[in-house]
Amino acid sequence: MKTFKIVSLLFVVALVLAACGTKEVGNAGAGDAEAKSYRVGIDTTYPPFEYEEKNGDYTGIDIDLINAIAEDQNFKVDFKPMDFGGIIPAMQAGQLDVAIAGMSITDDRKKVVDFTDPYFKAGLTMVVKQGETSIKSIEDLAGKKVAAKKGTTGAKFATEKAEEIGFELVQFNDSPAMFQDVANGNSDVLIEDYPVIAYAIAQSTLDLEIVGDRLNGDEYGIAVLKGKNDELLKKMNEGLANLKDSGKYDEIVNKYLNE
Structure with a gap:
C-alpha cells in the first residue's frame, strides 16, 4: 500500500512538472510571435x-x-x-x-x-557646377540640360516644368551618377532634395554648389x-x-x- 502511494505521488509530481514545462514553452512562443x-x-x-x-x-x-x-x-x-x-x-x-x-x-x-x-x-533645390553664374532661378533653365533622379519628386517637378520653361531633362537611376554628370559639365544643373545634396557636397570633392531658393516645401x-x-x-x-x-x-x- 505504501509503495502504491509513493508511485501515485511521483506520478502527480510528474504531471505538475510536465504542465509547468508546457506553460513555459507556450510563453516563449508568444514572445517570439510578438516580435x-x-x-x-x-x-x-x-x-x-x-x-x-x-x-x-x-x-x-x-x-x-x-x-x-x-x-x-x-x-x-x-x-x-x-x-x-x-x-x-x-x-x-x-x-x-x-x-x-x-x-x-x-x-x-x-x-x-x-x-x-x-x-x-526637405524641399527641392538647384545645383550647378561651381563657378556657373548663368543660373539663379528656375526661369534661367530655358535652353539648359537639367538632370534629375528617376522616380523622385525632383524628376516629377522637372518633368512638369520642362515644356513650360523649355529645357532638356535627363534622368538617372542613382544620385552619384547624376552629381558626377553635372560636375563633369555634361548637364547644366540638377534638381535634388536640399539635405541630400548639401550633405553630398560637404562630404565629397565634387565641384558643385547650390543656387537659388528652394523650389518647394517637401516633407x-x-x-x-x-x-x-x-x-x-x-x-x-x-x-x-x-x-x-x-x-x-x-x-x-x-x-x-x-x-
Missing part, C-alpha cells in the same frame, strides 16, 4: 538618409530611425535595398511591407500608399501599402512620436546633419 519582422525598402544611394558603408552595413538617418522605431515598438527589420523607382512597385507586388527612403509625401503617392506623420522637412514620410497595413502604420506613428518626445529623433538627425 514580427517587416521587409523594409531602402535606397542605399541616398546619403545622408541611407547608404552602405565599406563593411557592408547600412547607415544614415532613415536606417537609424527605422531601427529605433523597431526597438520602441518591438518588431524586427529586414532591409531590402533597391532603386528608388522600384520601391512602390515592390510594395504593390507584395515584396515589401514598408518603405523609408527619403520619400516625399505627395498626392500622387497617396493614391497608392499610406504615409506616416512627416518625419523630415518625408514612411510608407505602407494603402489600406493594407493599418497596424504597422500605427506602430510607425507611435514609435516616431516616442522618439521625438524622448529626444532620440533629434539625436539621430544631428548625428548626420549637425542641425
Whole structure:
C-alpha cells in the first residue's frame, strides 16, 4: 500500500512538472510571435538618409530611425535595398511591407500608399557646377540640360516644368551618377532634395554648389501599402512620436546633419 502511494505521488509530481514545462514553452512562443519582422525598402544611394558603408552595413538617418522605431515598438527589420523607382512597385507586388527612403509625401503617392506623420522637412533645390553664374532661378533653365533622379519628386517637378520653361531633362537611376554628370559639365544643373545634396557636397570633392531658393516645401514620410497595413502604420506613428518626445529623433538627425 505504501509503495502504491509513493508511485501515485511521483506520478502527480510528474504531471505538475510536465504542465509547468508546457506553460513555459507556450510563453516563449508568444514572445517570439510578438516580435514580427517587416521587409523594409531602402535606397542605399541616398546619403545622408541611407547608404552602405565599406563593411557592408547600412547607415544614415532613415536606417537609424527605422531601427529605433523597431526597438520602441518591438518588431524586427529586414532591409531590402533597391532603386528608388522600384520601391512602390515592390510594395504593390507584395515584396515589401514598408518603405523609408527619403520619400516625399505627395498626392500622387497617396493614391497608392499610406504615409506616416512627416518625419523630415526637405524641399527641392538647384545645383550647378561651381563657378556657373548663368543660373539663379528656375526661369534661367530655358535652353539648359537639367538632370534629375528617376522616380523622385525632383524628376516629377522637372518633368512638369520642362515644356513650360523649355529645357532638356535627363534622368538617372542613382544620385552619384547624376552629381558626377553635372560636375563633369555634361548637364547644366540638377534638381535634388536640399539635405541630400548639401550633405553630398560637404562630404565629397565634387565641384558643385547650390543656387537659388528652394523650389518647394517637401516633407518625408514612411510608407505602407494603402489600406493594407493599418497596424504597422500605427506602430510607425507611435514609435516616431516616442522618439521625438524622448529626444532620440533629434539625436539621430544631428548625428548626420549637425542641425
